[in-house]
Amino acid sequence: MTRIASRVSQLNGEGALAVYSCAKELERQGRSIIHLELGEPDFHPAAPVVDAIRNAVAAGRDRYCSTRGVPALREAIAEYLKRTRRLDVATEQVLIAPGCKMALSLAMMALIEPGDEVLYPDPGFPIYPSFTRGLGAAAVPFGLEEKNKFQPDIEEIARKITARTSMIIFNSPNNPTGTVFSNSALENLAKLAVKHDLWILSDEIYARILFTGEYKSIWSLPVMAERTVIIDGFSKSFAMTGWRLGYAVAPTQVIDAMDLLVLNTFTCTAEFTQVAAIEALRDSTNAVDTMVAEYRKRRDQFIAGLARIPGFRCQAPDGAFYAWVNIEETGLSAEELQKVLLEEAGVAGIAGAAFGPGGKNYLRFSLVSARNLLEEALERMQRVSTQWRATVSQ
Ligand SMILES: Cc1ncc(COP(=O)(O)O)c(C=O)c1O
Missing domain, CATH: 3.40.640.10 (Type I PLP-dependent aspartate aminotransferase-like (Major domain))
Incomplete structure (x- = not known):
């Protein structure tokens, strides 16, 4: 009998790639999406x-x-x-x-x-x-x-x-x-x-x-x-x-x-x-330091902006280029929020369970888009937050 080796059934995929394909499909339908789901820098090599x-x-x-x-x-x-x-x-x-x-x-x-x-x-x-x-x-x-x-x-x-x-x-x-x-x-x-x-x-x-x-x-x-x-x-x-x-x-x-x-x-x-x-x-052009300085600006801007969104809470990361946002107070599950943000705000982030059960109440956003796009993403998220704002203030 032909069969696939059992070890393959033990493997899992990566959540980021699944969200990316949904986001790409929405873009194909003409929607504007800000991609904050993949851990892929928007920089290119020097x-x-x-x-x-x-x-x-x-x-x-x-x-x-x-x-x-x-x-x-x-x-x-x-x-x-x-x-x-x-x-x-x-x-x-x-x-x-x-x-x-x-x-x-x-x-x-x-x-x-x-x-x-x-x-x-x-x-x-x-x-x-x-x-x-x-x-x-x-x-x-x-x-x-x-x-x-x-x-x-x-x-x-x-x-x-x-x-x-x-x-x-x-x-x-x-x-x-x-x-x-x-x-x-x-x-x-x-x-x-x-x-x-x-x-x-x-x-x-x-x-x-x-x-x-x-x-x-x-x-x-x-x-x-x-x-x-x-x-x-x-x-x-x-x-x-x-x-x-x-x-x-x-x-x-x-x-x-x-x-x-x-x-x-x-x-x-x-x-x-x-x-x-x-x-x-x-690194003759100091590309790494320039890139890290830009990530720092994005981090500072995005973390400050997230604090304005009802029910979102995020510690400033000390390294890497991700914002790990606690969304428990919104009263929505991370999966529901991932969907609302993608389909209604056009912002692609990932529900934290993709990184293990400890991520259940979190969303991850990658700071891999330019600052004007991050600002736009924050504005869009603020706009749709009317859907859960009442829950937070109760
Ligand atoms: C923690 C960690 N390790 C390894 C990798 C994979 O790196 P590479 O693309 O070089 O295979 C990633 C990519 O996102 C990562 O976040």
Whole structure:
């Protein structure tokens, strides 16, 4: 009998993409939609990066290349992490993949056994529990709650660790809450990892999009470089989503295992994108700082505007480019609000349950549209809020 392997039934999709297709359909019917649903920057890579990919293709850098990635890029990443995150990373500890998601899944395939338990943040990136289940392991959520300023509750995590727990996954700054894990949270997570001999999978894709302080990676804490895998890439910090370029930083035995998985699947990441990525890391036009300054303005404007909408409550995120809005006081469910906002206001946001049960009373808006569009979105939402205003003031 022909059948699909059961592991596929364990996977889930991504809510953002479902809302995006509804929004696209409304646009096709002539409606004006402001897209705040996808985590895709409206910026494009800096001009020297675009020149670099053109030159790389013209120079014939379009061959099969090293399974681990082009050595010059791996070296440049080690240097970049030293410069921007004060990390000591050897070139041998870096592996290039087509996107952060691929780096993430290779690391998970290399380290998770069927029957393991893996702790992950709720709300969080929906692929963590999905891929964990796909590997035959149990995904165990830990809460990021508003009452704790969306910081992890270390006691809850400690309680949930069992003899089967093999990994803690987290993402700081977090998608969707924008929380940057505090130094004490990182130190306590590190202590738990050492005590229970766990892997840490630290998804640092938003590390450069930071509004306060300097980024601290759990890798830099004593002995943590032995048991941490960092996932990062070019999609968000360098506005290179469609280039599909990410990387993992890990102990060399993990990199060796991931390398064998690369060889057995996609062989290598496109060479010309890797060559151009070296130019992105060089950042000769200061594109990252310019982009982050703009995200900060958008954040300040949008968070201030949300406060005017009855029943909406939102803490200013410390990093990433999302607004995570508590809508409990509107008396409507997040799904009802998502629908009203899309169909009646033409504003596409996502009901928070797409990021786990902890997101039930929230909506996520991505600050990936220009400030005039964000202002227009706020005005439109204010206009339709007459539908629930009475509930809030009761
Ligand atoms: C937390 C997190 N990790 C990973 C990814 C995937 O990154 P990439 O597009 O490089 O595969 C995303 C994308 O939204 C994300 O939010």
